[in-house]
Amino acid sequence: MSERGASSSSSRESSPPHSTEAGGRSGGSSSKRKKKKSVSGAQSGISDLEAALSGRKTIQVKVNGRVYQREVEPRLLLVDFIRDHLGLKGTHIGCDTTNCGACTVILGGKSVKSCTMFAVQADGEEILTIEGLANGKQQELHPIQKAFWDNHGLQCGFCTPGLIMQAYWLLTSENPNPTEEEIRLGISGNLCRCTGYHNIVKAIQSAATMLRSARAQEQVVVTAREGRR
Numbered sequence: 249m250s251e252r253g254a255s256s257s258s259s260r261e262s263s264p265p266h267s268t269e270a271g272g273r274s275g276g277s278s279s280k281r282k283k284k285k286s287v288s289g290a291q292s293g294i295s296d297l298e299a300a301l302s303g304r305k306t307i308q309v310k311v312n313g314r315v316y317q318r319e320v321e322p323r324l325l326l327v328d329f330i331r332d333h334l335g336l337k338g339t340h341i342g343c344d345t346t347n348c349g350a351c352t353v354i355l356g357g358k359s360v361k362s363c364t365m366f367a368v369q370a371d372g373e374e375i376l377t378i379e380g381l382a383n384g385k386q387q388e389l390h391p392i393q394k395a396f397w398d399n400h401g402l403q404c405g406f407c408t409p410g411l412i413m414q415a416y417w418l419l420t421s422e423n424p425n426p427t428e429e430e431i432r433l434g435i436s437g438n439l440c441r442c443t444g445y446h447n448i449v450k451a452i453q454s455a456a457t458m459l460r461s462a463r464a465q466e467q468v469v470v471t472a473r474e475g476r477r
């Protein structure tokens with residue numbers, strides 16, 4: 249399951265060193281003893297590293313408004329924690345190399361590629377994933393989800409959760425009224441291999457309009473309420 253990347257590096261580290269015979273037969277017995285000593289020193293270093301890597305840690309995170317406490321290995325990636333430990337499969341894995349943005353989530357108010365950090369680094373943080381956008385109400389899409397739907401901002405849909413989360417961050421934390429260029433720049437870390445981005449940009453423009461008008465309506469309600477006091 250989860251420990252791709254980190255686990256492969258760990259298994260590389262635990263293979264026996266290949267250099268014990270370096271120098272061939274020219275060294276005498278004392279040099280052989282020295283080599284033996286340094287090999288056993290290296291092996292104990294490797295064991296320490298393995299012990300440190302496998303030492304589990306308890307973390308607590310709030311994801312989509314719900315608090316989770318789990319014991320995890322320090323090498324577990326955040327995206328694998330979200331998908332495999334919390335069962336939230338809406339966050340996708342497209343590359344595992346910080347390239348495609350399919351794993352984008354909002355962590356502590358910032359958009360992050362969750363394949364780029366360890367779950368233990370998220371300890372104590374608040375995370376929003378695609379499942380939390382519409383509060384789990386399937387019939388009530390978030391305006392950004394609705395805009396993607398209405399503007400056909402997706403084809404296969406693999407990149408869509410990441411793009412929607414990135415658009416959410418852009419419109420709610422960065423720039424509520426972005427130009428087309430600013431939208432393209434804002435989603436430049438998210439790759440889509442189907443759509444050519446045109447309808448994605450249209451969807452984000454439309455979502456920006458919807459969110460602005462929702463905010464304006466909220467403001468009217470607040471002002472009216474305050475006027476009645």
Ligand code: FES
Nearest residue numbers: 342343344349363
């Ligand atoms: S899976 Fe994280 S950037 Fe591609």
Ligand code: FES
Nearest residue numbers: 403404440441442
């Ligand atoms: S819709 Fe297929 S990768 Fe974006």
